[in-house]
Amino acid sequence: MTWDALFGLSNSLALAGWAILFLAPRRDWLLALAGVGLPLLLAAAYTLLVLGHFAAARGDFNSIAGVRALFASDPVLVAGWQHYLAYDLFLGAWVARRLDAAGIARVLQWPVLATCFMFGPAGFLLGLALEGGWRGARALRARAPLAEGLA
């Protein structure tokens, strides 16, 4: 398999997980597949790539130039991409579970999940801010119910 093919296969695995998070009914086994099973597959592929190719790659983690040099190696670049894919998907499933538990409708989860998918840490921020704000608003309402009708 070429590195390009492995890259494409990794993308497809991650996309399957995202399709579950966006569209599938929320079942425990589906969430486990998207949030644990598929990330684990990516983690296994990542681990094999790193074991086999990291030592041969030039570069290090200490500077921009060092990291750029690491990514000059195709297998290390694919591994780095799988790192993104696995953790973003894991995060997306975690956020989805939390928003489910907070009672937030899927239509409002979509923008959050889309942000996790494209820009993982920004989605993490958005998801927790939404959950926190919503739980805070509900706690406030429970303490001082909005005078329904203000009458």
Place this chain on the structure above:
Amino acid sequence: MSALTLTLAPAVPEPADRQYYAGAVLMLVLAALALAAMAADPRLIDGVSVWSKPLKFALALAVHLATLGWVAGLLPEATRRALVFRLAVPVVLFCAAGEMAYIILQAARQEPSHFFVSDPFHAAMYQAMGVGAVTITLAALLPVPALLRPGKVLGPGLRRGLVLGLAGGAVLTLLVAGWLGAQGGHFVGTPAPGSATVPLFGWSLGAGDLRPAHFLALHAMQGLPLIGAVLDRLAPRRARAGVTLAGVAWAALTLAVFARALAGLPLL
């Protein structure tokens, strides 16, 4: 800290229209992010921060969604459970989130979102934003028939304020915003470079600007119910008449501001 524990208690089931409030919370989060981005990102469009528009739209949508959620809570149970009402909630939330997604995307690219039709993609997105905005506005009409029927005990001023505010606000908004969209820009005339603007809102004080009329039209939906609720407390027997008067005045002011802008005259 309970918000970070991994085992989560399942949510207490709530009526679908409570999701309007969750949508309002999402908009407030986006407003906070836009504010932070404004401080961190010096880029401008037409002389104002690229994040000014996402901030204003997020705040306006937060107010609008919170209003829809609040009004839904005032309706009789049967109305809230009606299919059209339950379907409207995700549709409106989808439109609101979509508007914000595109506005944020365009801001990040330092490009306008409205009136920006540089290529087929942007032209299609501008069209879609129009459809979304009309949908969001029309959603305010859904509760009106139920508010006209005697139902839950509402103050007479509040009830009339809701009917006039929601119906009048929606109609005036469609009129002003429709014109705004058809005209292809919010100015009538060209403000001189560096001419004054209304702080925070950014409306021009140097040329005709259609945005103040849009603001007044849209926020009749909050203003008139609020006036009604206040009159219910202060002068319960005159509340209904007072709200009607306020509604007429609000509409007249909106149309006057609109006409002034169309004549190319600045707000003040």
